[in-house]
Amino acid sequence: MKKRFIMKLAIICIASFAIQNLSAQQRITFQIKDKEHVAADAASIVITDTDSKRVVRNGIADTLGEVHMQLDKGHYSAYISSLGYKDTTLNFSIPHKEQLIKITIQSEVAHLADVIITAKKHRPTIKMEDGKVNIDVAQSYLADIGNAIDVLKHSPGIHIDNKGNISLSSLGGTAIYINGKKTALQGDDLAAYLRSLPSTRIQKISTSPNPNASYEAEGAGGIIDIVLKNNTDAGFHLTTSHGLSYWNYIHETSDVLLSYNWKHWQIGVAYNQTIGHYAMEYGSDRIQDGNRNLSTTEDADKRDTYSGNIDLVYQPNDKHKFTLNTSVSINKGPGHTSTQTQIYDTTNQLTQLLYAENDYQRQRIPRYSGNIAYTFTPNQKQTFSVNADYIHVGGYIYCNQPNTYYQPNGTLHHQDVYQSETDKHIDIASVMLDYKQQTDKGNELLAGVKASTINSDNDFKFSSALQLDRTRSNRFRYSERNLEGYLQYTLHLGKWMATAGMRLEYMHSKSLLRPYTPQAQDETNKVNRFGYFPNASVSYQATQNTRMTLAYSKRQDKPRYEDLNPFEYLLDELTYWKGNPFITPQTNHKFLFSLSHRQLAVTLSYNMLDNYFTGLNDVYDNNKIVMTTKNIGQQRQVGIEAVYSKRIASWWDTNMNLGAYYFVNKLDYESHNHVYRRPSYTLNLTNNITLPAKLRLEVAAQYRSKRQGGSYDVLKSSGYVNTSISRNFFNDRLHTSIILTDAFHTQRWDSYGHTDNLQIASWGHSETRQIGFKVRYYLGARKYNVEHKTIKEAERL
Numbered sequence: 100m101k102k103r104f105i106m107k108l109a110i111i112c113i114a115s116f117a118i119q120n121l122s123a124q125q126r127i128t129f130q131i132k133d134k135e136h137v138a139a140d141a142a143s144i145v146i147t148d149t150d151s152k153r154v155v156r157n158g159i160a161d162t163l164g165e166v167h168m169q170l171d172k173g174h175y176s177a178y179i180s181s182l183g184y185k186d187t188t189l190n191f192s193i194p195h196k197e198q199l200i201k202i203t204i205q206s207e208v209a210h211l212a213d214v215i216i217t218a219k220k221h222r223p224t225i226k227m228e229d230g231k232v233n234i235d236v237a238q239s240y241l242a243d244i245g246n247a248i249d250v251l252k253h254s255p256g257i258h259i260d261n262k263g264n265i266s267l268s269s270l271g272g273t274a275i276y277i278n279g280k281k282t283a284l285q286g287d288d289l290a291a292y293l294r295s296l297p298s299t300r301i302q303k304i305s306t307s308p309n310p311n312a313s314y315e316a317e318g319a320g321g322i323i324d325i326v327l328k329n330n331t332d333a334g335f336h337l338t339t340s341h342g343l344s345y346w347n348y349i350h351e352t353s354d355v356l357l358s359y360n361w362k363h364w365q366i367g368v369a370y371n372q373t374i375g376h377y378a379m380e381y382g383s384d385r386i387q388d389g390n391r392n393l394s395t396t397e398d399a400d401k402r403d404t405y406s407g408n409i410d411l412v413y414q415p416n417d418k419h420k421f422t423l424n425t426s427v428s429i430n431k432g433p434g435h436t437s438t439q440t441q442i443y444d445t446t447n448q449l450t451q452l453l454y455a456e457n458d459y460q461r462q463r464i465p466r467y468s469g470n471i472a473y474t475f476t477p478n479q480k481q482t483f484s485v486n487a488d489y490i491h492v493g494g495y496i497y498c499n500q501p502n503t504y505y506q507p508n509g510t511l512h513h514q515d516v517y518q519s520e521t522d523k524h525i526d527i528a529s530v531m532l533d534y535k536q537q538t539d540k541g542n543e544l545l546a547g548v549k550a551s552t553i554n555s556d557n558d559f560k561f562s563s564a565l566q567l568d569r570t571r572s573n574r575f576r577y578s579e580r581n582l583e584g585y586l587q588y589t590l591h592l593g594k595w596m597a598t599a600g601m602r603l604e605y606m607h608s609k610s611l612l613r614p615y616t617p618q619a620q621d622e623t624n625k626v627n628r629f630g631y632f633p634n635a636s637v638s639y640q641a642t643q644n645t646r647m648t649l650a651y652s653k654r655q656d657k658p659r660y661e662d663l664n665p666f667e668y669l670l671d672e673l674t675y676w677k678g679n680p681f682i683t684p685q686t687n688h689k690f691l692f693s694l695s696h697r698q699l700a701v702t703l704s705y706n707m708l709d710n711y712f713t714g715l716n717d718v719y720d721n722n723k724i725v726m727t728t729k730n731i732g733q734q735r736q737v738g739i740e741a742v743y744s745k746r747i748a749s750w751w752d753t754n755m756n757l758g759a760y761y762f763v764n765k766l767d768y769e770s771h772n773h774v775y776r777r778p779s780y781t782l783n784l785t786n787n788i789t790l791p792a793k794l795r796l797e798v799a800a801q802y803r804s805k806r807q808g809g810s811y812d813v814l815k816s817s818g819y820v821n822t823s824i825s826r827n828f829f830n831d832r833l834h835t836s837i838i839l840t841d842a843f844h845t846q847r848w849d850s851y852g853h854t855d856n857l858q859i860a861s862w863g864h865s866e867t868r869q870i871g872f873k874v875r876y877y878l879g880a881r882k883y884n885v886e887h888k889t890i891k892e893a894e895r896l
Contacts, residue, residue: 125172125193126591128541131164131179131202137235138164139204140226142181149174149190159643163228166643167594179204197479198541223744224785225255225754227700229638229648230693232256232742234304237328239785240797240823243342243836243873245352246373246404247296247325252867253799253821253840254304255756255783256740257323261381261848261863262714263290268758268781269308270708270736271319271687272656278327280486281315283527283553284466285659288492291464295406295428297354297371299340299875302328308704309634309652309691312585312600313533313545316632319656319687319708333360336879344838344871348399350375365412373404381848381863387718388856389445392673394438402432402462422472429466434459440673451512452505453673461497466490482535492525518562519668525660526554545587545600553579555660559668560615569615575664579608587634599635606630610663610680622665624680630655650691658682658712662728675725682728685710698744708734713809718857731771731810735763750790756783762807771854777813779806790824797823812852812859819846819867834875841867 131139144166146156150173158166160181170193177200179187184204191200224235234254236242241250252259258266263286265273275282275289277296284292307314308321330336338356343349351374358367382395406428414420440453468490475483498519504512529551536544555578561571587600605628612622636650664678686709693702712730738760746752757780764775781803788796802818820843825836846867851860 125170125195125539126198126541127168127170127193127195128199129160129166129168129177129179129202130199131160131166131181131204133184133204133206139181139184140164142166142179142184142204145178146170147176147178149176161640161643161646167640177202198537198539223698223752223754224787225742225744225756227702227740227742228646228693228695229636230309230650230691230702230704231305231307234306236298236301236303239787240799240821240825240836240838242298242301243340243823243825243834243838243871243875244298244840245342245344245350245871246298247293247301248290249840250298250301250304251293251323253801253819255754255785255801256306256758256781257304258803261865263287265323267306267308267320267323268738268740268760269320269687269689269704270706270734271321271654271685272317273320274315274318274322276314276322276324279324280488281317281322283490283529283551284492286661288464288466288494288525291404291430292428292466294373294404294430295371295466296325297340297352299338299354300327300356300369302326308689309636309650311545311598311634312587312602312632313547315549315583316602316604316630316653316655317657319654319685321654330358330879331360331365332879334879335359336877338875338877340873340875342871342873344375344869346869347378347866348376350377350869350871363413363415365410365414367410368407369410370407371405375403376401378866379863380865381861383859383861385724385860386858387724391443391447392440393443394440396436396438398434398436400434402430402434404428404430418476420474420476422470422474424468424470426468427466429463431463434462449507452507452509454501454503454505456499456501458499458501459496460499461495463493463495465493480537482533484533486529486531486533488527488529488531490525490527492523492527494521494523494525496521516564518565520560520562521557523555523557525556526552528552541591543587543589545585545589547585549581549583551581551583553577553581553660557661557664559666561668567615572615573664573666574613574615575666576611576613577608577660577663578610579606581606594640596638596640597636600633602632604630604632612665612680622680624663628684630684645696646694648691648693650693652689653686654689655684655686656712657684658728673723675723677725677727679728682712683710683730685712685730700742702740704736704738704740706734706736706738708736715810716857716859718855724857729768732767733765735765737761750788752787754783754785757781760806764807764810766810773811773854775807775811777805777807779804793826795825797821797825808850808852810852811854812850812861815847815849815851817845817847817849819843832877834873834877836873838869838871838873840869840871844868 129144131142133139140160142160144158145154146168147154156168156170158168160166172193174192177189179202181204184206187202187204189202224239226233236250241253244250244253251257251265256268267273282289303326305324305326306321310322314322336358340354342352354371356369377400379398385392408424408426411423436457438455441449442451442453444450470486470488472484472486500517500519501514503514506512529549531547531549533547557575559573561568581604583602583604585600585602587598589596589598608626610624632653634652636648638646638648640646662678662682663680665680666678668676688707690705691702693700710730711732711734712728714726714728716724716726718724738758740758742756744754759780761778766773783801785799786797790796799821803816805816806814808814819841821840822842823836823838825834827834844864847864849862
């Protein structure tokens, strides 16, 4: 009995000591970034006890720049070193009031005589972790390529089709965010806004196929977040850039950014313009019920873009922050398309020639937006924020459409002249409340609500020989009310991290079609819809350089406002477009497994897209087709993607993105029931080479194999090769570059397909091949202090 009592007492004492020792410990995460907020992956950190002077912990930062440690109560010094940065020392104590310690390191700069040398660090321009891809635009040739549309078009893993739809490699549409906030613009309005955003202002692009619940459910394929530069250095700063490019036409871009930061205030004023025409060529070979139409089109977009914005930030202390932003842009100018169509009968004899034009005599898309935000941070663990946004988009287009028919011998058969006039107004307003709380153990709670309203008013007038055709004219109004709420919780348990969230959405919409003919009845459609969108993921940090993640999410795509208008528009006398008020959202269930190890990241994914909708070509009246959008079935996709970065030599860095996919398209609508299967793959390579005379050469290439299109069509292979050579002057204040994009003019949208009694082959390309010159100058105080010390450059590469 006595021995048992002594044993129990010893066990109790040991357990009590262990519990007491454990309670005296604290889990600390060190987050190491540079002043541009770029994670310092592979940074080294050594922890020493300031009393005993002995090393107690050490580690290497992961790809997020984070190091996790468990430390006992005491006083410590952290010594941080990273290739290409100054060594940094930080003193702290345990227990610490915060579980996350943020450390900012500065670039290593030294004087050698009168020459400034900055140590060069291998910083991949592309990184992937947990399926998320970060593209460092500011550190690549993409910063000089033009505007945001150009950046997206040439970014790995992002695709823009001939209709301007932006997508990732996964199924479904993509939502566009600017600095973490979703833009509600769609279609041509979104494209016009992105053209007003110069590439020189973009810091990076982040893509995520499985965002958490704090992001809206829109974007079945994922989201693209365009993060803009934010200069918080004190003083006056001026950045101006100007560029010229040419192939079919001359293009000019100018961008001026002024900022002044003083005490509690930050003020920024910006102006941007893009002037020049843009060329496209496309055509189709269509066989319908034995009749053949062979057409070719030359298209010139002659619109110019002008934009400006003012940003104001007031932060009296660490607890309160007020932000005001207002911007305006306009996209205006004429345009012209010229189409020649050869019409053959069932015996393949030429019967007629059709010359159709679209002379866009007046076009303008003005946009006004404003945002006001307030952030309250009572302590470093809690944050409350409120955002209010308003956007107004207008649009006016007047087009003259002559259609002239000729006999095969060239004699005039007849001519019809039409006019179309479109006037639209879109108003979008939203209010959003967000709450964030962190615990001592590193756990995190996110919660928020959002209310938004959308009103779209479209007036379409169609005339023949300057006489209004009331049967082809209409007024279409659309309104939408949304109420959303979300909750997301993240839990840390040693090397494990788990997060789960839910976003709920209620939508009420109403559409009204009001014809111009007095005898026609109004068409009204009302929709009430409730949706829930869960997400969950589990991550395991096996080592400092190895991380595994398993994730699931459900997301959706809503139809565009214009696609809901049930009216029929004439594009030419052989092609019509018609909206569909009965389109319902498509939903995507996505499963993902990712593994990252040092410079290699691999992601496996499976997508199930239900209630899929896309644009279709329906047969009409023997030799005519009607293009409309319908829910047509299901899509399935399994894929594997890999990102690898490597420093081949001290003067040569390379990045590779590789994706392989297997696609299944199940069409099941009306009388159609078909299954299409096809594998595909993509390859992206970027090379950054340092040449003599401080020149920098960048070569980027993309190849996309033959792949299944949205329905029965098959897209042919395409790709591009881009090259850039650049040099900096005057202590990096002056930047110059020469860029050649799509050197071999292989970035095309060729396709073919057939269904029932319709067989169609299409081809086309735009003015993607351009040679351009860019110059950028920066004026302002630099924040870092130069130290007089020697760096052994060869040893640090």
